[in-house]
Amino acid sequence: MSHSSASAGLPANVMVFERGWLSSNNVLFVGDEETAVVDTGYATHADQTLALVESVLKERPLDRILNTHLHSDHCGGNAALQARYPLARTDIPPGEAALVERWDQRGLSFLATGQTCPRFGFTGLLQPRTECVLGDRPWQVHAAPGHDPHSVILFDAESRTLISADALWENGFGIAFPELAGEPSFADVGATLDLIGELAPKQVIPGHGAVFDDVDKALSIARRRLDGLQRDPVKHARHAIKVLMKFKLLEVQSISVADWDAWLQSTAYLEAIRSRFFGAVDLDQLTKEILAELVAAGAAEMSTPGIRNT
Numbered sequence: 001m002s003h004s005s006a007s008a009g010l011p012a013n014v015m016v017f018e019r020g021w022l023s024s025n026n027v028l029f030v031g032d033e034e035t036a037v038v039d040t041g042y043a044t045h046a047d048q049t050l051a052l053v054e055s056v057l058k059e060r061p062l063d064r065i066l067n068t069h070l071h072s073d074h075c076g077g078n079a080a081l082q083a084r085y086p087l088a089r090t091d092i093p094p095g096e097a098a099l100v101e102r103w104d105q106r107g108l109s110f111l112a113t114g115q116t117c118p119r120f121g122f123t124g125l126l127q128p129r130t131e132c133v134l135g136d137r138p139w140q141v142h143a144a145p146g147h148d149p150h151s152v153i154l155f156d157a158e159s160r161t162l163i164s165a166d167a168l169w170e171n172g173f174g175i176a177f178p179e180l181a182g183e184p185s186f187a188d189v190g191a192t193l194d195l196i197g198e199l200a201p202k203q204v205i206p207g208h209g210a211v212f213d214d215v216d217k218a219l220s221i222a223r224r225r226l227d228g229l230q231r232d233p234v235k236h237a238r239h240a241i242k243v244l245m246k247f248k249l250l251e252v253q254s255i256s257v258a259d260w261d262a263w264l265q266s267t268a269y270l271e272a273i274r275s276r277f278f279g280a281v282d283l284d285q286l287t288k289e290i291l292a293e294l295v296a297a298g299a300a301e302m303s304t305p306g307i308r309n310t
Contacts, residue, residue: 009203009213011159013135016205017052019045022250024074024207027163028056029135036064036134038154038163039207040077043116044251049077050084065090066126066134068144068165069151070100072110073247074207078120091124091132095150109177113244114267116251126152139163142199146189147174153192155199162201162215167192170204170212172225175240179233180273186230193222237277241270242290249300249309256306 010016017026023041026049035057041049053062062085067075070092082088092100099107103119110117126132128143137156144153144167154163166174173193178185196204196219203213212218229236248263249255255263264270264287274283291307294300301308 009159010161010205010211011135011137011156014161014205015056016211017049018210019208021208022073022247023049023076024165025205025209026052026077027205028053030056030060031134031136033136034063034133035060036066037062037081038066038134039068039074039165040065040081042073042251043076043079043118046077046080046118050080053081054084061085062088064088064134066132066154067092068126068153068163068207069093069148070096070108071148071166072113072115072117074165075120076117079118082120089124090120090122091126092122093150093152094125094127097122097125109269112267112269112272114248114263114269128152142195144192144195145178146176146185146192149178149183149185149188153196155201160200160202162196162199162204164196164204164206166207168196168204168218168222169206170209170214170218171221173222174207175243176229176236177240180237180240180269180276182276186226189226190223193219193226234277237273238290241273241287242294244270245287245290246294246299246309249294249307252309254303254306254308260307 013030015028019025019041023045024039026041027038029036037053062081065078065081065088096108100122105111126141128141130141131138132141140155142153142155144151147166151165153165153167176185176189201215203211204215205211271283274286278286295302298310301310
């Protein structure tokens with residue numbers, strides 16, 4: 001799924017491509033001076049990302065690629081866009097720059113989560129507490145740890161528009177991944193929600209889902225959800241495993257039981273979460289229970305050749 005949306009409050013030169021799950025939304029800026037895209041989706045959707053950008057830019061080049069954070073669903077299209085627009089500059093948050101430079105897939109999240117991201121390079125850094133010009137307007141860069149310790153969000157003070165990535169969705173926020181690795185980050189999630197409240201945006205372009213303008217309601221939902229996760233971190237951990245499993249099924253659509261089992265065993269993050277939160281249960285039992293939940297919910301199907309996304 002993909003369609004472009006423009007809310008009445010968005011600056012005229014900003015276009016949002018709302019993507020379906022696997023890919024983050026793409027935010028395209030078409031300024032007089034420069035064109036830019038924030039977040040590029042997942043690798044398996046790279047051709048569609050390219051087509052969406054080309055459909056708007058026509059003969060104009062893409063001058064700049066920016067990533068709010070380096071999860072595979074936000075930077076998986078970087079390589080394809082860099083190949084198509086070799087003169088485009090690429091800006092990433094500073095926290096993982098050294099890992100990208102040497103392409104350390106173990107240090108980055110791709111291997112551990114069992115996801116794909118073709119290698120890309122970068123030319124600059126999105127430094128928090130600075131401004132970057134997008135669509136001929138200055139956008140503030142703010143650190144937004146919690147979902148990812150290195151994530152940033154972007155804010156246009158004139159139109160009061162926020163690009164929130166996975167720090168705030170209309171109905172929640174992204175999994176607090178550091179928390180699952182034993183690095184407390186629920187407090188960071190809360191601090192980032194407080195920051196968004198202080199910025200007081202009129203409309204939010206989230207990493208996933210439609211542009212929304214009832215920001216107070218979204219913040220209230222997010223804070224309630226955070227309270228619940230802090231009270232029950234095991235529930236958060238189980239949800240994270242389910243999300244990673246569902247993501248893989250969405251990616252492959254159909255997979256043999258043998259290949260599924262091999263993926264489960266090779267995805268280090270799953271075992272890391274299991275050992276931290278589910279000590280008495282082995283990974284095979286835990287993932288079978290969660291797969292059964294996905295099947296019961298109609299999100300997956302067991303068939304003769306294997307497992308299918310529905």
